[in-house]
Amino acid sequence: MEKETLISVNQLSRFYGQQRAIENVSFDVYRGEILGFLGPNGAGKSTTMQIISGILAANHGSVKIAGHDIYDEPKAAKQHIGFLSEQPPLYTDLTVDEYLIYSGKLRGITKAELNDAVKISKQRCGLEKSGSRLINNLSKGYKQRLGIAQAIIHSPSVIILDEPTSGLDPIQIHEIRDLMKELAEVHSVILSTHILSEVQSLCDRVLIINHGNIVLDQLLQQLQGNQKIESIVIGLKYPPKLDDLLTIDGVIGAESVGETLLKLCFAEGVDATDAIVNKAAQESWGLYSLSQDDSSLESVFMKLTYGEELTQTEEGSME
Amino acid sequence: MKPVLLIAGNELRQMFKSPLAWVILAVVQFLLAMFFYLLLSQYMHPAAGSLGLTDSVVNGMYQIAGIVMLLVSPLMTMRLLTEERRQGTIKLLFSSPITMTEIILGKYLGILSFYALMLVMITLMPASLLFGTTLDIGQIAAALIGLFLLMAAFAAIGLFISTVTNQPATAAIATFGVLFVLWIINAAGTNAAEGMAAVFAYLSLLTHYNNLLGGAFNSTDVIFYCLVSVFFIVLSIWKLDAERTHG
Numbered sequence: 135m136e137k138e139t140l141i142s143v144n145q146l147s148r149f150y151g152q153q154r155a156i157e158n159v160s161f162d163v164y165r166g167e168i169l170g171f172l173g174p175n176g177a178g179k180s181t182t183m184q185i186i187s188g189i190l191a192a193n194h195g196s197v198k199i200a201g202h203d204i205y206d207e208p209k210a211a212k213q214h215i216g217f218l219s220e221q222p223p224l225y226t227d228l229t230v231d232e233y234l235i236y237s238g239k240l241r242g243i244t245k246a247e248l249n250d251a252v253k254i255s256k257q258r259c260g261l262e263k264s265g266s267r268l269i270n271n272l273s274k275g276y277k278q279r280l281g282i283a284q285a286i287i288h289s290p291s292v293i294i295l296d297e298p299t300s301g302l303d304p305i306q307i308h309e310i311r312d313l314m315k316e317l318a319e320v321h322s323v324i325l326s327t328h329i330l331s332e333v334q335s336l337c338d339r340v341l342i343i344n345h346g347n348i349v350l351d352q353l354l355q356q357l358q359g360n361q362k363i364e365s366i367v368i369g370l371k372y373p374p375k376l377d378d379l380l381t382i383d384g385v386i387g388a389e390s391v392g393e394t395l396l397k398l399c400f401a402e403g404v405d406a407t408d409a410i411v412n413k414a415a416q417e418s419w420g421l422y423s424l425s426q427d428d429s430s431l432e433s434v435f436m437k438l439t440y441g442e443e444l445t446q447t448e449e450g451s452m453e
Numbered sequence: 454m455k456p457v458l459l460i461a462g463n464e465l466r467q468m469f470k471s472p473l474a475w476v477i478l479a480v481v482q483f484l485l486a487m488f489f490y491l492l493l494s495q496y497m498h499p500a501a502g503s504l505g506l507t508d509s510v511v512n513g514m515y516q517i518a519g520i521v522m523l524l525v526s527p528l529m530t531m532r533l534l535t536e537e538r539r540q541g542t543i544k545l546l547f548s549s550p551i552t553m554t555e556i557i558l559g560k561y562l563g564i565l566s567f568y569a570l571m572l573v574m575i576t577l578m579p580a581s582l583l584f585g586t587t588l589d590i591g592q593i594a595a596a597l598i599g600l601f602l603l604m605a606a607f608a609a610i611g612l613f614i615s616t617v618t619n620q621p622a623t624a625a626i627a628t629f630g631v632l633f634v635l636w637i638i639n640a641a642g643t644n645a646a647e648g649m650a651a652v653f654a655y656l657s658l659l660t661h662y663n664n665l666l667g668g669a670f671n672s673t674d675v676i677f678y679c680l681v682s683v684f685f686i687v688l689s690i691w692k693l694d695a696e697r698t699h700g
Contacts, residue, residue: 189547191697212550223545225463227470239459240549284545 137164140214140291140322141186146195148181155181156346159195163339165291168318170337170354171326174439178346179326180220183294186324187217200291213242216290220297222281226270230261230280233269234287241288251287258313259283260306274301282310286317293317295325299332311336330431340431342438349438357431365399366407367391371420382409395423456551460559464533465566474567477525481518482574488517489578507589511579512666515596518575519662522604523636527628529567530611531621533560534693538619553693561612561686568604572597592668599665602678606658607632609685616692632658 141163148155156178163169173179184190186197188204188211197204202211225233234252243251256262259279264272269280278301285293298314299307314323314336327333333340333354340357342350365387373396379388384406387399400406407424414421468474492513496506503509537543546556576597582588611628618624635658642653654660658681661674 184544187544187548189544189697193698208552209550212548215548217544217548219541219544221541223542224540225467225542226540227467232466236459236463237545237549240456240545240551242550 137166139163140165140200141324142198143182143186144196144198146182146185146192146197148178148185148190148192154346156185156343159343159346159348161341161348161351163292163322163324165322166318166320167339168314168323168325168337170333170340171324171343172328172330172333172340172435173326173343177343177439179343180296182343183217183296183324183326184219186292187215187294188212189217189219213288214291216241216285216288216293218281218285218295218298220300222277223284224269224277224280227268229266229268230256230272231265233280234283237284238287241290243288251289255283255287258286258316260309275303275306278302279306279310282313289321291321293321293323295323297327298325299327299329307332330435334431342435344439350434354431357434365397366410367395367397367423367425368410368414368421369395369423370414371422372418374417374419379410382406382413384409456555457559457562460546460551460556461562461566464560464563467536468529468563468567473528477529478571478574481521481525481571484521485514485518485575486578489514505589506582506586507592510582511588511593512596514575514579515600515666516663518600519603519659522600522607523632524629526604526607527611527625527632530564530608530615530628531625533564533612533615535615535619535621535624547697553690557612557616557686557689557693561608564608564612565605568608569601572601572604575600589668595668595670596666598670599662599674602665602675602682603658603662606678606681606685609682609689610635613685613689613692616689616696 139162143161146159147157171179185192188208199211200214204211238248238251259282299310337354339353373394376388384401384404385398386401389397391397492510496510610631614628615624639654639657639660642650661677664671664674
């Protein structure tokens with residue numbers, strides 16, 4: 135089945151004065167996809183998202199939302215966009231209901247559908263009981279939920295969320311993740327975040343941006359599939375000497391990463407997990423935990439962003 | 454048109470949710486009531502050759518109303534767009550299917566509606582005189598139109614300045630400065646050559662207001678205020694549009 139392209143970003147560049155924010159950014163997002171947008175601070179994540187939503191204009195390039203160009207047909211294109219900025223765009227003097235009704239109307243929801251739309255989006259974001267509360271009195275997490283509620287109220291095909299889970303407690307984060315998965319079944323979602331695990335548990339595709347350029351655009355499956363298991367972390371109640379661990383076939387490195395946690399590196403192309411477990415049982419080391427050193431995304435992220443920065447600062451200090 | 458009304462409605466609601474609008478309505482009403490009373494008691498003890506009721510009391514009050522509005526209008530317009538920016542709600546507007554023109558017109562219509570309400574409340578005072586005497590309704594109508602046009606020009610200038618800065622206080626002070634200069638600019642012409650004096654007098658918001666207060670409904674004066682308002686509204690729209698490209 136041909137996938138439907140909902141967002142098509144083509145050769146975007148944007149400058150703030152002389153400073154380049156993003157350059158030649160191109161990517162597509164398909165229906166039913168959750169795209170994770172990663173990058174260090176100031177990499178151009180927010181700029182890109184704001185250009186896609188029509189808040190900023192690009193110096194070069196084009197953005198198409200569901201087939202409508204955001205500059206040539208802004209009204210038609212923006213009908214399909216739900217945007218949550220980093221700071222939720224809330225009128226603090228209004229109540230939750232008043233605010234949602236207003237933002238619904240702004241997005242062109244008809245009177246007949248408005249009540250249902252408000253009800254559904256409140257329900258989805260867990261705001262059923264807060265309808266008559268003043269926004270000013272809401273906690274940060276609830277403000278964030280309301281920000282998401284206004285972004286999905288008109289059930290847009292494209293939902294753009296700039297750090298949607300910041301300020302939420304773990305349970306709320308979990309709920310919001312479920313909500314996003316649910317939304318992505320019929321819409322497409324772009325979200326930016328600093329939290330790598332969030333991308334891992336939620337997104338279909340990862341986009342890493344650094345210094346205004348896209349440095350990685352890959353399906354998460356591929357990214358994890360490519361990564362060979364190179365090491366595991368085990369927890370032993372009665373850890374032996376590190377040298378003893380090296381006697382296990384296929385283990386070429388061992389280091390202590392905590393009081394009873396050990397990181398074991400495998401020889402290339404060898405998965406020595408079974409051997410380690412057998413040995414631990416034989417010798418009664420008290421194996422209580424075993425986990426893959428799951429840092430594939432993190433290591434890619436570090437390599438692509440901070441790795442470059444490190445070499446740059448070294449160069450800088452040379453000058 | 455619908456988004457314009459929507460934004461105007463929200464603007465009004467925001468105003469009345471904050472104490473500022475109520476306080477301004479109350480203070481303006483109180484100040485003008487005081488002047489109204491003073492003018493009226495002066496009229497009750499006439500000196501030789503004094504003016505009629507409409508000219509002295511009603512016009513006197515509208516004259517002062519113009520000055521009070523000069524002071525108050527910057528406070529009402531200062532938060533029109535600065536507040537949207539500070540709260541980040543401008544992003545909600547920008548990412549919604551509405552145009553810059555609709556945003557600006559909505560804001561303008563919102564503040565104009567508030568001013569219209571204020572005008573009605575002010576006018577209740579001279580209207581109360583109708584119970585006891587007759588007034589020159591035509592002259593009062595001209596004065597009313599004059600004051601409304603004056604406030605409309607104040608609002609347009611204030612709206613534009615609120616698009617330029619992020620700080621409400623800065624917007625208020627800057628607006629006050631601009632309004633004040635435009636108010637007294639005819640004074641700059643007193644020592645200038647005749648041609649320049651006419652230009653300064655034409656630019657003054659006060660000269661045109663005085664014409665209308667006198668009951669002379671001159672289309673030049675009306676067009677002047679309309680031009681000022683339209684000019685600053687167009688500038689506001691341009692500024693908002695430019696913000697996306699350069700901001």
